Amino acid sequence: MADVQRELIGDVVQASKLPAKRRAIPIKPTVERLAELLYENGALPDDLVRLVGLVTHPGHLDQASLAAVVRNLYPATKVPGDAVLNVVGCLGHGELKPSLTIQSHLLRWLVMVYHVLERPETLSQAYGVLFNLLDTAAIRPQLCHVLALITRRKHVRPFRIQAVLALSRQTGSDPALTGLLRVFKNYYPEIIVGEATRGRAAAFKHPDPQWRSRLDDIQADHRSRARVGDAGPRNGFRVNHLLSKQMKGQASNLPTVRTLHAQEDSVTLEEIDNADAFVRNLEKIELPSQLVAVLADPLLQKLMILRPDNEASARVNNWVKACATDVITGDAGVDVLLDVVEVLQDHVAATKSSPPLNLFCVLFRVWNGVDRREAVLKALSFTPMKPFKRLYDTILQPLENCLVSGTSDTLLVLLNFYTSLLRNWIVTLLSTEDKSSLDLSSVADLVEHVHTLALAISQSPLSNKTTAHLAILDFLEVTATLIAHPDLLGTVRLTLPRRSLIYILHFSPSLAVVSRVCDVVATYKRGLATIMSRSEGISVEDNVLLRLFNGLLMDICNCLWRVRAFSSSDTNAQGCHVFPTVTQALEAYAVMVDPDTKLASMFDLSHSPVLCLRSLECIRELEDLELAETGAGHDPLRQRHGGPVTQTSLAALRNGGGLHLTWQEYRVAVLRHLEEKGFVGIQQLMYSAMKILLQKSQSQSQDRTRS
Numbered sequence: 001m002a003d004v005q006r007e008l009i010g011d012v013v014q015a016s017k018l019p020a021k022r023r024a025i026p027i028k029p030t031v032e033r034l035a036e037l038l039y040e041n042g043a044l045p046d047d048l049v050r051l052v053g054l055v056t057h058p059g060h061l062d063q064a065s066l067a068a069v070v071r072n073l074y075p076a077t078k079v080p081g082d083a084v085l086n087v088v089g090c091l092g093h094g095e096l097k098p099s100l101t102i103q104s105h106l107l108r109w110l111v112m113v114y115h116v117l118e119r120p121e122t123l124s125q126a127y128g129v130l131f132n133l134l135d136t137a138a139i140r141p142q143l144c145h146v147l148a149l150i151t152r153r154k155h156v157r158p159f160r161i162q163a164v165l166a167l168s169r170q171t172g173s174d175p176a177l178t179g180l181l182r183v184f185k186n187y188y189p190e191i192i193v194g195e196a197t198r199g200r201a202a203a204f205k206h207p208d209p210q211w212r213s214r215l216d217d218i219q220a221d222h223r224s225r226a227r228v229g230d231a232g233p234r235n236g237f238r239v240n241h242l243l244s245k246q247m248k249g250q251a252s253n254l255p256t257v258r259t260l261h262a263q264e265d266s267v268t269l270e271e272i273d274n275a276d277a278f279v280r281n282l283e284k285i286e287l288p289s290q291l292v293a294v295l296a297d298p299l300l301q302k303l304m305i306l307r308p309d310n311e312a313s314a315r316v317n318n319w320v321k322a323c324a325t326d327v328i329t330g331d332a333g334v335d336v337l338l339d340v341v342e343v344l345q346d347h348v349a350a351t352k353s354s355p356p357l358n359l360f361c362v363l364f365r366v367w368n369g370v371d372r373r374e375a376v377l378k379a380l381s382f383t384p385m386k387p388f389k390r391l392y393d394t395i396l397q398p399l400e401n402c403l404v405s406g407t408s409d410t411l412l413v414l415l416n417f418y419t420s421l422l423r424n425w426i427v428t429l430l431s432t433e434d435k436s437s438l439d440l441s442s443v444a445d446l447v448e449h450v451h452t453l454a455l456a457i458s459q460s461p462l463s464n465k466t467t468a469h470l471a472i473l474d475f476l477e478v479t480a481t482l483i484a485h486p487d488l489l490g491t492v493r494l495t496l497p498r499r500s501l502i503y504i505l506h507f508s509p510s511l512a513v514v515s516r517v518c519d520v521v522a523t524y525k526r527g528l529a530t531i532m533s534r535s536e537g538i539s540v541e542d543n544v545l546l547r548l549f550n551g552l553l554m555d556i557c558n559c560l561w562r563v564r565a566f567s568s569s570d571t572n573a574q575g576c577h578v579f580p581t582v583t584q585a586l587e588a589y590a591v592m593v594d595p596d597t598k599l600a601s602m603f604d605l606s607h608s609p610v611l612c613l614r615s616l617e618c619i620r621e622l623e624d625l626e627l628a629e630t631g632a633g634h635d636p637l638r639q640r641h642g643g644p645v646t647q648t649s650l651a652a653l654r655n656g657g658g659l660h661l662t663w664q665e666y667r668v669a670v671l672r673h674l675e676e677k678g679f680v681g682i683q684q685l686m687y688s689a690m691k692i693l694l695q696k697s698q699s700q701s702q703d704r705t706r707s
Helices: 002-015 028-041 045-056 063-071 081-089 100-116 121-125 127-131 137-150 158-170 175-187 209-229 275-280 291-295 298-306 310-328 334-351 357-366 373-380 388-403 408-431 441-458 465-484 499-506 511-534 540-560 580-593 612-628 647-655 663-676 681-689 691-706
Strands: none
Touching: 002 028, 002 045, 028 063, 045 063, 045 081, 045 100, 063 100, 081 100, 081 121, 100 137, 100 209, 121 127, 121 137, 127 137, 137 175, 158 175, 275 298, 291 298, 291 310, 291 334, 298 334, 310 334, 310 357, 334 357, 334 373, 357 373, 357 388, 373 388, 373 408, 388 408, 388 441, 408 441, 408 465, 441 465, 441 499, 465 499, 465 511, 499 511, 499 540, 511 540, 511 681, 540 681, 612 663, 647 663, 663 681, 681 691
């Protein structure tokens, strides 16, 4: 029946694109048949969105047919947000808008389905759009009803109160507006006086109780049918008895939980139907006959987590190995393994257990690297810490060979997998008290391996460089946790990102990337400073890494703060690894472009391609603030800064009657402005690396403490 209904919807949609005279057959019988099916079965979300689009978009269907469709828009499940947005977007005046009669029907429909919206906040977010349509008399009653349903305290504002009061006076106290004012008054009774809400007002009752009753019946029928075909139990403390029938495909070979040879005084999982019963009988519950059902049954998973049993785990592993053996011998294809992995991913995610790596060793021999890739990577991201050389030879390298197909985009997929793997390893580190039981060297080896991968990605011809840079930063932010987290300090061998990689990210055309890489460097600096303060001595290798990191830190500060980009004359400075001959060529080019701006200043807060707009916004805000305070005894500004800001231009600005601002005050203001806009990384780095800012921050903290 669903297929028939879908075909009818397609026929009506196609007919709406043609004028009535050009149609081969009349469309009204089709609309009537569709309306009957909608009344009987309701519409699933995708069909509902298509039908709403049919009504809200321009077409050649007559108004009676459109009204019949709207009257029978019974949602079988929740109403998706796309359908709601389509209705909101079609409201108002315009040649491409539906008639006001249809708009009123659609608003009435929103009122009747409000309790089954998938995301009720969608209407709340469109509050301003709906409110601004109140001057349209034809849809005002229904519009006021919708607004009455979604109005919350945050929506009631003085300008809206004034607008409704003015409109109410113009319309002679429209009952719908009076009813809306009464809703407003519930939130601010001290503002809306009694006279404004006296008189006849709309009661805002349900427009059609019979329609609501039919909707309840349709949804109840759909829920009863869905219980048979649901992919999992609604109650996590109840056995999924219909597993094999429900999960066709990936779980069709999995047995359901069934306990054979149960005795009269024993307790089986099938008897458990709530959390209390599960807890009371935890020690008495008999294990089911086929334990492999644990891969997809949440209740059995809980039992095996709380009552671990080595023999039971071995039985599950044997079943998985048997599947792999079938593939090796040719008795089964790769789809069988992928079906197992599809179920396995949820199991390892729920239980945080190790996936059966032998299964993946077999899978990598026959897998194309594309089919159900997300499930494979999710399951493998819970691989436990093992010696990295053995883990790489048996699992990671075969995985890379399957994934990397010669395109740069697959490298990003691999990088995201390694990020998830390292994140899970860090969770293991933080949750394990005896860390000596873990192979800690594998963590550092993994980080160094992925640093090389990230550098290769940053130098690859990707379609979207910013996306690649953000993915690299996701990984670097996780690695920074290893250095800076108080519970992990000194636990793992010290590893630092490739300096070339940091320089590439630092010169990214995206401010978000620049801010985040600065935050990563600042996090590393704080962690290294803490390690140094706690350590009695430091190895030669770590000392070399620290010296290189200090050079990296100095280079970034030279670019952003000290107006010495590419300088190598300062202590530890490395000139961003740019060869002197290249720097000289860039300096000559800079003079040709702008004789007044040197290369060394082209990457500071004022001139950097990603920061110049923000710094100009900052100086404009400071000037506007100064002008706003003119009435408080300040002299008006006679001159505004044209930008970009330099020490010399600030001095000229002061002398010309402009803003009185020192170079240091300006740079601090820019850092504060960036923080307010959400780009906190640059400020974090400058305040942790520049002594003058660090001292200022400490003195301010002390002043606040005294006060």
